[in-house]
């Protein structure tokens with residue numbers, strides 16, 4: 041997910057060691073904080089909080105923000121080629137929403153004491169991560185539909201519980217973001233519907249896009265629970281409400297009937313309804329692919345970061361000019 | 376819906392009124408398309424949002440205008456075919472709007488020159504004999520006021536910012552000023568549209584426009600090149616090479632899959 045912990049085991053161990061060394065928080069302090077959480081208190085940015093809680097949130101919220109921003113690029117790939125004016129307008133407005141989400145989330149993270157500049161620097165240096173889904177290419181127009189349907193759909197599945205996250209600024213951001221994401225999801229599904237009900241070549245375009253994006257969208261929920269070491273602490277702090285596997289299952293259960301309705305086939309031969317569980321069983325996910333993407337950037341990861349770096353670099357002279365201009369006006373006022 | 380077996384290309388407008396509205400539509404469309412290239416790539420997130428906003432406004436205006444063209448003379452099976460499939464020389468936008476996004480200086484100066492012109496052009500439509508067109512102009516003018524404000528602020532900041540930004544603005548001005556003459560040119564099509572009551576004659580505002588723009592540029596410590604040979608021809612379909620590359624992207628889907636629904 042946009043905010044799923046994507047650190048490798050080695051990275052997590054290093055962070056834990058560093059935390060242990062620095063920690064001056066005694067048990068009484070941690071217990072008192074936990075009691076607030078257990079009582080359902082909403083933690084605000086000015087409240088005292090354990091360093092681990094703060095750091096987890098900064099990592100999670102900034103990674104979420106980076107995902108929104110990098111996520112503009114695969115869709116930006118089709119803005120100039122959108123098939124009709126209406127579709128172009130909808131796509132532009134969607135990407136604009138994502139930029140808004142990014143800005144909004146950067147501000148939420150800034151309340152915890154990390155500057156947006158520092159967070160962006162971490163993204164550009166490769167230190168910070170972003171959702172693996174945005175490293176995949178978007179070779180056809182159908183991908184604009186499938187991304188809205190599956191990627192925004194998966195984001196909603198993950199983010200609806202985050203609306204009740206214990207950290208107030210993040211929870212409030214999620215309420216606003218979720219409304220727009222569900223709009224995006226419906227628009228995406230509408231594109232796919234048009235294709236699925238179109239000519240055979242349009243239907244094929246939709247199917248091939250689903251074939252490409254299905255498994256990567258399941259990977260968005262992060263590694264299986266056994267392998268995700270931080271989940272339980274985050275659950276205790278109510279930063280996370282459900283396990284990766286539970287959220288993934290929910291997403292599958294809602295999405296499969298939507299695909300069936302359109303006559304599209306989910307590319308998983310093991311997918312079948314389990315009467316007893318009342319849920320879908322599904323095939324094994326190739327986690328080696330996800331870790332390869334996290335470590336190596338996948339097909340488009342390098343291009344995505346290069347694009348963000350280029351934009352940032354082009355911003356340098358613009359920011360310098362704005363600052364110089366403002367300073368001239370200020371000194372005029374002073375004079 | 377389909378009066379023509381051919382879903383590619385469009386007929387040439389017969390009436391000057393239609394021709395004029397098509398020029399307005401193409402201006403908005405091509406500049407909106409140019410700006411949309413920046414989506415996800417602007418020098419700052421806030422600027423990404425602002426440029427996308429302007430792009431959305433312009434493409435929205437273009438959509439209304441193409442729909443209206445279709446009611447004046449049905450030039451194509453539908454407005455998307457009209458907007459997205461014509462030959463390069465059937466596009467009637469002014470040359471300025473197709474100029475490339477060289478850097479942010481070029482982008483904001485192009486916007487400033489265009490939007491200040493567009494304001495005068497659309498004001499001349501407010502009392503149009505064509506009520507739909509007057510209504511589109513009225514709605515658009517609210518958007519244009521924002522475009523002008525945004526562009527103007529940045530022309531000032533970049534012109535009177537650092538040495539580097541000033542040089543970039545000077546270069547943009549050197550490149551783009553040459554296209555400003557066309558904006559206010561009164562050719563036979565425009566003259567006929569004015570005679571028909573479609574709009575009042577905004578070309579007599581050329582001097583006032585120049586005075587306003589030159590004053591703002593002076594405030595930004597910039598001077599337009601003198602003795603400029605003005606480049607023209609876009610409104611008559613004599614387009615520069617830039618447009619061909621814009622169209623390659625813009626027309627890709629409609630040309631590859633003619634007549635499909637999306």
Ligand SMILES: [Fe+2]
Pocket residue numbers: 108137138141217221
């Ligand atoms: Fe988003």
Ligand SMILES: [Fe+2]
Pocket residue numbers: 138192220221224
């Ligand atoms: Fe979204």
